[in-house]
Amino acid sequence: MEYVIVDGEVLDRTEAKVDIEDRGYQFGDGVYEVIRVYNGKMFTGIEHLKRLAESAEKIRMKLPYSPEELLSRMEELISKNELDTGTVYMQFTRGTSPRNHVFPGGNVAPTFVAYTRKVARPVDPMEKGVRAILDEDIRWLRCDIKSLNLLGNLLSKQKAAEAGCFEAILHRGETVTEGSHSNISIVKDGVIITHQADNHILNGITRQKVLEICRNEGIPFEERAYTLDELSSADEVFSSGTTVEVMPVVEVAGKPVGNGQPGTVTRKLQTLFKTEIERQCGNI
Ligand SMILES: Cc1ncc(COP(=O)(O)O)c(C=O)c1O
Structure with a gap:
């Protein structure tokens, strides 16, 4: 079984779904990070997650998690997937709302997706x-x-x-x-x-x-x-x-x-x- 995170929930990948009006899907309206994993441990994890928070701020998006909270969510995912050498990918979009270039109102939460992948060192x-x-x-x-x-x-x-x-x-x-x-x-x-x-x-x-x-x-x-x-x-x-x-x-x-x-x-x-x-x- 491959586990992923969608909106904070750990799910089997086959059950993961994102709405067709997600702003990431329609506009690329979001930010992402890729972190290297060696021996099941993230390398420079917190640095990546701080950059994620900065990227989000620069597009005027507020992340629902701190870098430290995200780090522990990623640790959980890596451990559930028993990942040894690979990457963990995560993205936040500005959420789901009827298609409109203008940002959605304050009650629309960002969509958070994360997954791991086995990747050997090249x-x-x-x-x-x-x-x-x-x-x-x-x-x-x-x-x-x-x-x-x-x-x-x-x-x-x-x-x-x-x-x-x-x-x-x-x-x-x-x-x-x-x-x-x-x-x-x-x-x-x-x-x-x-x-x-x-x-x-x-x-x-x-x-x-x-x-x-x-x-x-x-x-x-x-x-x-x-x-x-x-x-x-x-x-x-x-x-x-x-x-x-x-x-x-x-x-x-x-x-x-x-x-x-x-x-x-x-x-x-x-x-x-x-x-x-x-x-x-x-x-x-
Ligand atoms: C355009 C671009 N520049 C630089 C980098 C290298 O960044 P990092 O060392 O944080 O992976 C990446 C990595 O994805 C990239 O996409």
Whole structure:
């Protein structure tokens, strides 16, 4: 049996139902999070749930649970599903009401859905590196909100998939922003460069953890916008995200990055990131 949460209730997945006039279904009017689970334990769980609360606030939605309450609901779901390695997904929409662009009145409660999924660590691509395409970033100007509206991301990711690539690196004109489903950083002369956390990118929890590791380890980094030229002359490129951890990108738009192999700074970050996971969740 697979358990899910719908509106606070733990149910068998086959019994879970959401109304056809749910605003998430009709408008993408909601926010979500994905948290990594290793050895049945959430990694950076509270950080994700605080970002969820921030995303909700930014779209003027009030969540019925605090991050701490949600954390324990997620622990309950992980344990019921006996999840070892995978992810827990949750979303809140602005609830169910007759279709209208205007927000529903105060008595309409958000719809809360959560489920777990088994997802292995992508060990092989993390070892060998992945390829990426370039694509114009056509998304809206509030990419800092982890909203259910992902069409721009999907169109880019689909292009990448059709080109046999793992990721689409997005750019607004000459400026690189992030990936379709991950943050993108470059390394030049030993310095990591990653777009600043503003409205053009999602401030990834993995990105933040990587920067914290850099601070602790004395690895130099800059948070600033960088150009397509800097990307194409980078020594190393890596993608970071909840399910992909620190993923070396070894080819961009058909051209090898550096010598076409995962670089030494990326390798070091992968090792340090794994140490951090193991500190929180045990050996992986
Ligand atoms: C557009 C985008 N940027 C960045 C990320 C990485 O964020 P995180 O490290 O919190 O998973 C994601 C992950 O889903 C994403 O969809």
